[in-house]
Amino acid sequence: MNPLKQLEALGQSLWLDYIKRSLIDKGELRTLVERDGLKGVTSNPSIFEKAIAETNEYTDALKHFQVQADHSISAIYEHLAFADIRAAADVLRPVYDNTHGRDGYVSLECSPYLANDTEATVREALRLCTAVDRPNLMVKVPATPAGIPAIRQLIGRGLNINITLLFSVNVYEQVVEAYISGLEDLKKSDGDITKVGSVASFFVSRIDTAVDKQLDKLGDKEVADELHGKAAIANAKLAYVQYKALFSGPRWERLAAAGAKTQRLLWASTSTKNPAYKDTMYVEGLVGRDTVNTMPPATIDAFRDHGQATPDAIEQDVSGARAVLAALEKHGISLKDVTDELVTDGVQLFAEAFDKLFGAIARNRHALTDGKRADLEIVPGFPEMKSAYENELEVWRKNGFIRRFWAGDKSLWTGADEDKWLGWLDIVGHELAGVGLLQGFAADVKQRDFTDVVLLGMGGSSLGPEVLSETFGQQTGWPHFHMLDSTDPAQIKAIERAIDLGKTLFIVSSKSGSTLEPNIFMDYFFERVGVVRGKHKAGDQFVAVTDPGSSLERRAKQLGFAHIFYGVPSIGGRYSVLSKFGLVPAAAMGLDVKRLLETALFMERACGSDVPPSENSGVKLGIALGIAATSFGRNKVTIIASPEIADLGAWLEQLLAESTGKHGCGLIPLADEPPNTPDHYGSDRFFAYLELDGRAAQSQQDAVAALEKAGHPIAKIHVKDIWHIGQEFFRWEIATAVAGKIIGIDPFDQPDVEASKVKSSALTEVYEKSHSLPKEEPVFRENGVALYADPRNAAELGRHNTLAGYLKSHFGRMKAGDYVALLPYIQRDEIHTRAMTAMRTRIRDKTHAATSLGFGPRFQHSTGQAYKGGPNSGVFLQVTCDDPSDIDVPGHSYSFGIVKAAQARGDLDVLVERNRRALRVHVKDVDAGLVELARAIDEALE
Ligand SMILES: O=P(O)(O)OC[C@H]1O[C@](O)(CO)[C@@H](O)[C@@H]1O
Numbered sequence: 001m002n003p004l005k006q007l008e009a010l011g012q013s014l015w016l017d018y019i020k021r022s023l024i025d026k027g028e029l030r031t032l033v034e035r036d037g038l039k040g041v042t043s044n045p046s047i048f049e050k051a052i053a054e055t056n057e058y059t060d061a062l063k064h065f066q067v068q069a070d071h072s073i074s075a076i077y078e079h080l081a082f083a084d085i086r087a088a089a090d091v092l093r094p095v096y097d098n099t100h101g102r103d104g105y106v107s108l109e110c111s112p113y114l115a116n117d118t119e120a121t122v123r124e125a126l127r128l129c130t131a132v133d134r135p136n137l138m139v140k141v142p143a144t145p146a147g148i149p150a151i152r153q154l155i156g157r158g159l160n161i162n163i164t165l166l167f168s169v170n171v172y173e174q175v176v177e178a179y180i181s182g183l184e185d186l187k188k189s190d191g192d193i194t195k196v197g198s199v200a201s202f203f204v205s206r207i208d209t210a211v212d213k214q215l216d217k218l219g220d221k222e223v224a225d226e227l228h229g230k231a232a233i234a235n236a237k238l239a240y241v242q243y244k245a246l247f248s249g250p251r252w253e254r255l256a257a258a259g260a261k262t263q264r265l266l267w268a269s270t271s272t273k274n275p276a277y278k279d280t281m282y283v284e285g286l287v288g289r290d291t292v293n294t295m296p297p298a299t300i301d302a303f304r305d306h307g308q309a310t311p312d313a314i315e316q317d318v319s320g321a322r323a324v325l326a327a328l329e330k331h332g333i334s335l336k337d338v339t340d341e342l343v344t345d346g347v348q349l350f351a352e353a354f355d356k357l358f359g360a361i362a363r364n365r366h367a368l369t370d371g372k373r374a375d376l377e378i379v380p381g382f383p384e385m386k387s388a389y390e391n392e393l394e395v396w397r398k399n400g401f402i403r404r405f406w407a408g409d410k411s412l413w414t415g416a417d418e419d420k421w422l423g424w425l426d427i428v429g430h431e432l433a434g435v436g437l438l439q440g441f442a443a444d445v446k447q448r449d450f451t452d453v454v455l456l457g458m459g460g461s462s463l464g465p466e467v468l469s470e471t472f473g474q475q476t477g478w479p480h481f482h483m484l485d486s487t488d489p490a491q492i493k494a495i496e497r498a499i500d501l502g503k504t505l506f507i508v509s510s511k512s513g514s515t516l517e518p519n520i521f522m523d524y525f526f527e528r529v530g531v532v533r534g535k536h537k538a539g540d541q542f543v544a545v546t547d548p549g550s551s552l553e554r555r556a557k558q559l560g561f562a563h564i565f566y567g568v569p570s571i572g573g574r575y576s577v578l579s580k581f582g583l584v585p586a587a588a589m590g591l592d593v594k595r596l597l598e599t600a601l602f603m604e605r606a607c608g609s610d611v612p613p614s615e616n617s618g619v620k621l622g623i624a625l626g627i628a629a630t631s632f633g634r635n636k637v638t639i640i641a642s643p644e645i646a647d648l649g650a651w652l653e654q655l656l657a658e659s660t661g662k663h664g665c666g667l668i669p670l671a672d673e674p675p676n677t678p679d680h681y682g683s684d685r686f687f688a689y690l691e692l693d694g695r696a697a698q699s700q701q702d703a704v705a706a707l708e709k710a711g712h713p714i715a716k717i718h719v720k721d722i723w724h725i726g727q728e729f730f731r732w733e734i735a736t737a738v739a740g741k742i743i744g745i746d747p748f749d750q751p752d753v754e755a756s757k758v759k760s761s762a763l764t765e766v767y768e769k770s771h772s773l774p775k776e777e778p779v780f781r782e783n784g785v786a787l788y789a790d791p792r793n794a795a796e797l798g799r800h801n802t803l804a805g806y807l808k809s810h811f812g813r814m815k816a817g818d819y820v821a822l823l824p825y826i827q828r829d830e831i832h833t834r835a836m837t838a839m840r841t842r843i844r845d846k847t848h849a850a851t852s853l854g855f856g857p858r859f860q861h862s863t864g865q866a867y868k869g870g871p872n873s874g875v876f877l878q879v880t881c882d883d884p885s886d887i888d889v890p891g892h893s894y895s896f897g898i899v900k901a902a903q904a905r906g907d908l909d910v911l912v913e914r915n916r917r918a919l920r921v922h923v924k925d926v927d928a929g930l931v932e933l934a935r936a937i938d939e940a941l942e
């Protein structure tokens with residue numbers, strides 16, 4: 001007789017500890033059932049990892065699934081695994097029916113990532129049950145301290161549960177208690193206890209492996225030889241004694257009388273791991289009535305070939321088993337310690353199998369969509385960076401940091417209130433679900449034939465829309481887009497001149513609704529439109545984007561705005577571009593918002609909680625940024641982007657600087673610094689190169705290649721087409737929050753921005769009262785240029801006869817790793833940008849210091865946070881000017897020019913207060929002044 005069939009005759013059910021698609025497709029599983037009396041199947045994460053990641057049996061199914069639509073990694077895994085589980089369950093169904101639910105099960109394990117969370121395990125088991133939708137499914141729940149209460153709850157809800165990772169008799173007793181109590185609960189709630197099937201998977205071979213290792217360490221060969229390979233079966237024998245004891249007596253009899261089935265012991269981990277042992281030892285020693293043995297194919301084949309089935313082997317020599325365990329204790333080997341560790345290791349091993357499996361699926365998903373080319377390549381630059389980066393990836397994987405991140409675990413960061421600021425993680429899906437609203441708005445804009453759209457907002461409320469408009473350009477048949485984020489009167493005038501006031505739509509954008517600039521821009525343009533259209537009609541041309549309940553919402557209602565769109569309060573400004581703050585302007589520009597979001601969703605999935613760090617695009621980038629800054633002082637994130645997507649740099653500056661630059665640390669992002677050869681850079685740089693497919697600038701490519709050769713770390717990002725800009729938004733948001741964790745700050749607050757606002761508004765209040773700003777005395781004046789410095793900076797600079805002398809002294813204060821920030825409060829136009837860029841390039845090339853350029857007050861809502869709150873390594877040169885013509889702010893005695901002056905002064909005061917090296921250059925005439933300044937800088941750097 002087939003020895004496997006003998007097991008059946010001896011009261012033991014044979015299950016298969018294995019699954020893969022071909023086993024079912026080729027009919028092998030059916031053969032096992034028919035020929036060998038197979039009565040069940042068990043799977044686990046390692047089994048699926050081997051099946052899916054290490055064979056090509058799933059390639060077509062994966063492709064087919066992905067062709068229909070993009071899916072998350074776990075959705076792909078579940079699609080593949082559930083299909084196998086269902087197919088196997090269908091093969092086993094007759095066994096299930098014939099044995100009235102005693103056998104015929106197929107087991108599927110709950111995610112090992114949830115093993116320490118009772119509620120999540122319960123939810124997961126219920127979800128799996130519904131999704132697989134087979135009565136003969138058994139859900140595997142681990143016998144961890146969190147798993148045990150879940151078992152009771154799930155049995156209490158009538159689920160079939162296979163308890164896994166069970167190693168100790170003591171824990172087994174708790175498992176049986178959970179099972180019996182669960183049945184009692186079910187009975188009490190009038191559930192059908194006759195239908196519940198359950199097994200307790202008692203692992204064997206792993207115990208021997210662990211105990212043998214300890215025996216070998218004892219250094220006593222005799223003892224080791226005596227006890228090697230004995231612990232597991234001895235332990236199992238005692239578990240079986242308990243099985244018989246626990247499923248007897250009045251409490252159990254009551255349930256049995258109502259039709260309950262015992263929870264059988266299932267011998268798991270039955271392949272021999274030590275080749276010196278007989279390959280059937282964990283079958284032969286464990287034959288027993290009312291038990292199950294789940295075996296991998298090789299063990300099944302071995303037992304069929306040469307197995308010996310001894311009746312009731314499990315009940316033989318129980319005293320010998322006790323003696324074995326006592327001997328182990330006597331020699332200092334604690335079975336409790338061994339089994340405790342095995343549970344922890346078991347969870348970790350299965351989690352690692354999932355990591356590997358999900359990583360493999362992520363690679364396949366990417367290859368199917370994006371081909372072979374990686375969308376992100378981290379070039380570490382030098383060996384120490386490479387190993388630190390790889391170590392950190394492993395730290396993130398081992399500790400499940402990505403899952404904690406997505407679960408909103410604030411202790412991952414500083415434990416402040418980071419969990420309240422993660423609404424951007426799933427905003428793309430939400431916006432897609434409600435995209436009709438935006439499409440309706442776009443139709444309204446188009447139908448109303450606006451010539452222009454002007455967005456009034458600062459920082460996170462304007463930089464994203466600016467990127468979209470700069471990247472996509474004006475859409476045919478749609479209004480021309482403008483963005484106002486400056487109080488400079490000339491800038492405001494320039495916009496007013498460029499538009500037709502009566503045919504322009506104004507989008508007032510402010511999350512808080514209380515930011516000064518958008519409010520006074522709104523007041524100004526509302527009044528101007530009122531003049532053209534009549535006061536009562538002006539509201540028709542205004543739209544507000546704001547968070548619910550803000551003062552802007554109130555005003556928009558009072559003024560009769562055409563639309564009010566709401567932001568999500570759990571999304572901070574700089575993370576808001578994929579919410580209404582980016583999408584409303586995008587819709588008004590005529591962009592296909594749905595396409596933008598759908599493309600972004602791909603990146604959301606690529607950065608998902610189920611994508612291990614080594615494959616997780618945003619996490620890899622964030623780890624590289626964080627490690628480069630914290631371990632190697634490379635915190636100057638130099639952004640080089642293909643010309644068509646270059647404006648991303650401005651958005652990235654805010655995201656990186658405002659998120660990380662605080663408490664004296666953080667990243668200093670630098671956009672638009674023209675690249676040069678490697679000898680022009682210090683060793684404080686980290687480069688981010690964003691290359692738009694097919695549109696790369698040769699000069700940038702050459703520069704980056706040279707930087708790579710010179711050993712600078714670089715994140716190379718391949719942007720497939722401009723629609724992928726939405727992916728960059730998401731990737732960098734994740735990366736920033738990850739880098740924030742490594743840097744050790746809260747990436748969602750901006751503690752130092754407020755300080756400048758307070759100082760500026762104090763100054764405007766003074767102006768309201770006295771009609772002048774407090775008087776200031778320059779430390780130096782020459783050729784229409786005046787220099788202002790506080791006493792400390794003035795003393796440090798000393799006295800000089802020329803502007804160049806002061807500048808020389810100012811730049812002379814720089815040390816390696818410092819940067820220079822040029823902060824002009826002048827109109828931001830092409831000419832001025834070019835002039836200022838030439839100055840910064842000159843400074844960089846001469847001093848090798850990193851340089852940044854921020855027009856005021858725009859940068860105050862962006863890089864300003866890092867200048868004031870980040871590392872004290874900035875050397876600041878503020879540039880202010882006389883405004884030849886000014887504009888009054890309606891309802892106030894101050895003008896835009898006064899506001900701008902107050903903002904510049906307020907910000908400088910804070911820089912000074914924070915002990916920064918800062919100096920203000922005031923020019924009477926902007927154009928002549930910039931020429932003079934450039935000349936003086938040249939001279940100073942000679
Ligand atoms: O959208 P709001 O509330 O007007 O804020 C604009 C910007 O100002 C800041 O709060 C800081 O200045 C930014 O974080 C924000 O993006």
Ligand SMILES: O=C[C@H](O)[C@H](O)COP(=O)(O)O
Nearest residue numbers: 017042044201206268269270
């Ligand atoms: O339920 C089955 C278990 O997951 C399996 O038997 C574990 O076996 P292993 O110890 O050989 O990995």
